[in-house]
Amino acid sequence: MNTPTSRRVGRPRAHERPASGLDPRDEVLGAAAELFTTHGYTATSTRTIAERAGLRQASLYHYFAGKEEILAELLEGTVRPSLDVARGLAPRTDAPPEARLWALCHSDVALLCGGPHNLGALYLLPEVRAERFAAFHRVRSELKDFYQELLAATAAGAALGAAELTLRTDLLFGLTESVILIRRADRDPGALAVATADAALRVAGVAQRSLAGLRREGQRLLAAGA
Amino acid sequence: MNTPTSRRVGRPRAHERPASGLDPRDEVLGAAAELFTTHGYTATSTRTIAERAGLRQASLYHYFAGKEEILAELLEGTVRPSLDVARGLAPRTDAPPEARLWALCHSDVALLCGGPHNLGALYLLPEVRAERFAAFHRVRSELKDFYQELLAATAAGAALGAAELTLRTDLLFGLTESVILIRRADRDPGALAVATADAALRVAGVAQRSLAGLRREGQRLLAAGA
Numbered sequence: 001m002n003t004p005t006s007r008r009v010g011r012p013r014a015h016e017r018p019a020s021g022l023d024p025r026d027e028v029l030g031a032a033a034e035l036f037t038t039h040g041y042t043a044t045s046t047r048t049i050a051e052r053a054g055l056r057q058a059s060l061y062h063y064f065a066g067k068e069e070i071l072a073e074l075l076e077g078t079v080r081p082s083l084d085v086a087r088g089l090a091p092r093t094d095a096p097p098e099a100r101l102w103a104l105c106h107s108d109v110a111l112l113c114g115g116p117h118n119l120g121a122l123y124l125l126p127e128v129r130a131e132r133f134a135a136f137h138r139v140r141s142e143l144k145d146f147y148q149e150l151l152a153a154t155a156a157g158a159a160l161g162a163a164e165l166t167l168r169t170d171l172l173f174g175l176t177e178s179v180i181l182i183r184r185a186d187r188d189p190g191a192l193a194v195a196t197a198d199a200a201l202r203v204a205g206v207a208q209r210s211l212a213g214l215r216r217e218g219q220r221l222l223a224a225g226a
Numbered sequence: 227m228n229t230p231t232s233r234r235v236g237r238p239r240a241h242e243r244p245a246s247g248l249d250p251r252d253e254v255l256g257a258a259a260e261l262f263t264t265h266g267y268t269a270t271s272t273r274t275i276a277e278r279a280g281l282r283q284a285s286l287y288h289y290f291a292g293k294e295e296i297l298a299e300l301l302e303g304t305v306r307p308s309l310d311v312a313r314g315l316a317p318r319t320d321a322p323p324e325a326r327l328w329a330l331c332h333s334d335v336a337l338l339c340g341g342p343h344n345l346g347a348l349y350l351l352p353e354v355r356a357e358r359f360a361a362f363h364r365v366r367s368e369l370k371d372f373y374q375e376l377l378a379a380t381a382a383g384a385a386l387g388a389a390e391l392t393l394r395t396d397l398l399f400g401l402t403e404s405v406i407l408i409r410r411a412d413r414d415p416g417a418l419a420v421a422t423a424d425a426a427l428r429v430a431g432v433a434q435r436s437l438a439g440l441r442r443e444g445q446r447l448l449a450a451g452a
Contacts, residue, residue, distance in 0.1 A: 037352065038352050039352060040267075040268050040351065040352045040353065041266075041268075042266050042267075042268035042269050043268050118350075121350035123407065124344075124347035124350055124406070124407070125266065126263065126264050126265060126266045127266065167413075167417060167418065167421045168421070168425075170408045170413070170418070170421075171401070171404075171408075171421060171422060171425045173408065174401070174404030174405065174407055174408040175397070175400070175401050175404055175425070175429075177404060177407050178397075178400030178401055178403060178404035178407065179400065180350070180407070181349065181350070181400055181403050181404065181406070181407075182396045182397075182399065182400040187393075187396070191393060192393070192396070195393045195394070195396075195397060196397060199394075199397045199401070199429045202428040202429050202431070203401075203425045203428050203429060205428070205434065207433070207434070208431065208433070
């Protein structure tokens with residue numbers, strides 16, 4: 001959708017935007033998400049991202065300092081909404097910790113499976129170990145702490161020693177994030193979110209007979225916008 | 227360990243090998259595993275791999291057609307040994323399917339966590355979707371079929387409908403592979419393998435009271451070299 005005037009130097013203008021109607025900043029994020037997950041992070045240049053977003057490269061730099069900042073924002077977008085959900089669930093002591101754990105896992109899986117691109121696949125990029133991505137690692141680690149806190153408050157979790165609790169949290173968090181590895185076009189994200197949250201409670205040590213009731217409570221918490 | 231004679235053109239010679247005493251082919255695989263997981267696949271050239279392996283680039287091409295073939299071999303090495311274990315466990319109908327599932331998961335996690343480099347991180351490379359890696363995808367898919375077959379044979383699995391069985395297999399296989407996401411230097415791979423195999427049985431629907439006995443049977447199967 002480039003017009004001749006889009007070649008003018010300066011701040012991006014409305015007529016540079018593609019037909020999607022998105023904000024140019026969101027256009028850049030969407031284009032980068034697609035390119036990073038299909039062509040690879042290393043192989044994608046800011047020029048290619050700008051082209052895909054219908055902007056000039058200079059305009060892209062108006063919104064982002066560079067490719068790393070775009071990646072950092074995409075990564076944080078895969079964990080921050082779940083951290084917000086966790087913070088909303090933490091004080092809901094009227095609901096059992098098991099139901100809150102179910103709700104957190106469901107919501108987290110729905111986020112990781114939502115959207116057209118498997119952004120979680122970017123977690124394992126060697127580049128992401130760099131200091132530049134400390135904020136992402138911090139948010140992801142805070143989110144994991146909420147899993148641990150909820151697990152420790154469950155009946156089965158309260159019986160675990162410190163080392164066992166850490167290991168069980170690794171497994172719970174790993175199970176949730178494993179949807180990154182199994183996410184496929186032919187799978188229904190809603191069914192996967194429910195099944196994963198159920199499986200998380202099983203891993204936490206919840207007995208089969210309690211599962212249906214806790215799932216209903218978890219769904220109620222989510223419907224109430226916890 | 228390059229010596230002046232290592233510059234000669236032709237087949238690689240014994241004196242080109244680094245001090246490790248490994249076969250040059252294995253040197254190439256080891257060097258590539260390190261470089262792909264630390265610098266990234268796209269950013270690594272066959273020249274760099276050859277240098278790290280103590281070979282000339284021409285010698286590397288004596289063993290591998292190129293970078294893709296090296297990656298394909300590394301990827302297949304993360305699934306083929308587990309497929310062999312699965313094939314060994316399948317006919318062991320003297321042991322309950324739950325114990326065999328425990329053994330398969332334990333062995334798979336130990337493989338994925340073994341070795342100095344997290345090769346599973348390479349599963350999510352966009353490049354790996356290419357036809358060139360069909361053999362890896364086929365072996366990984368056969369391995370997953372064994373998980374499904376064992377799960378279907380368990381008491382809880384036998385009660386699942388076809389769609390539920392597929393979904394539950396996704397979760398079991400995802401839980402096993404999730405060690406790729408949580409693999410860290412400060413975690414004991416042995417403890418993680420046991421905990422993940424236990425968690426797999428919980429996800430499969432095994433009751434807490436049966437877990438310890440099935441774990442012992444699973445460990446016996448592995449010790450017997452199933």
